[in-house]
Amino acid sequence: MKIHVQYFALLREQAQRSQEEVDTRATTPAVLFAELKERHAFSLAPGQLKVAINGEFGAWDQALAAGDTVVFIPPVAGG
């Protein structure tokens, strides 16, 4: 199924893009991230990230549906 992925900060730089359409068999953010980490050589481990699905914080084992937008959130540094 197709998942829309947006990238920010270090992940955006390492992916060399701010978003992409991914055609994947991953059914959870955890599996999806493993796939993308491999593809883009992300230096961050999942334990250092949070995940957002369709603009809201989600869980790593949450079921993904076709057309979902997923964001992996690196350690934040506001202020």
Next chain:
Amino acid sequence: MKIHVQYFALLREQAQRSQEEVDTRATTPAVLFAELKERHAFSLAPGQLKVAINGEFGAWDQALAAGDTVVFIPPVAGG
């Protein structure tokens, strides 16, 4: 001996003056205040006041010298 007394806030209003020269036999602020409380009908008790001598906080039983400036300090309300 002569003591210079300055009044602020409620004491100024009750004494109807902001300062006065007092010729007194009082040798401590405690005795001086008792004398002035009588004269000006101050509503405040000594326990509600602090005392300053020559521009610095002092003690009620501190010895006064001729020419000293004494201020009795009502409860403060800054801010």
Next chain:
Amino acid sequence: MPLAFAFSQQPIDTAAARDELLRDPAAGGYVSFEGWVREFNEGRQVLRLEYEAFEQLALKEGARIVEAALRRFPIRHAHCIHRVGSLDLGELAVWVGVSAEHRGEAFEACRFIIDEVKHRVPIWKKEYYRDGDSGWVNCEHCAAAPRHLHSH
């Protein structure tokens, strides 16, 4: 830098006071407190108020408070300005600004300063009420039942 503690007969220029503190390139965090003249105090409708200070001692005591904050907390700068004279509703009565490298200490020092100023510095506030009455805050009822410091 200006005096650590100052009185002002004029409206306090908070922007200028803040800019003084922020000239220091090491100060990454800044906390300020402002106390405003509000319409109601303990249920009574206030029209205006007057602040009176025993300035000779108040300036010393205010400076001691700011110096104590600088010793006690790892902050860069701190400054307090208090209005005196007649104030209308909506006017700024007191301003405290603190700059620091880290925000936690800036918050703690700012609160320490305003708390101490309200408790220790010889400044008095007379409120004029809508009903025609007036009174020295913390003081008018002292003779009957001593009231403790009002905080706002």
Next chain:
Amino acid sequence: MPLAFAFSQQPIDTAAARDELLRDPAAGGYVSFEGWVREFNEGRQVLRLEYEAFEQLALKEGARIVEAALRRFPIRHAHCIHRVGSLDLGELAVWVGVSAEHRGEAFEACRFIIDEVKHRVPIWKKEYYRDGDSGWVNCEHCAAAPRHLHSH
């Protein structure tokens, strides 16, 4: 009132933001926090920095923090503005303002908001150093040894 939490591409107008909070005649105390871009961070000389936000979620999360402060503390109003984009040394990165009837709650709520914003809101900071290097704060060394949140 403006949004409880907002981003700004332009320098933050703290005076306007403060005035909004102080229109309320019941707010006698006001506490603000400002976070500034400083020259040194953890010993490295910073030339400039960039803030990037996942705005869709950050706006929601920021608003939730301010709403939580309003529920948790008896305050009148609270507001936070965060810069995004490229910032030079000496620029204001984040501003929090809280008004309340009593000062204690204003201090606590202001600190709560900035602490939570720094921990929870998806905003990232990239520092550009004098030595030509650059890095995402809290992140660049994540793979080796996760670093915890930097506070300033």
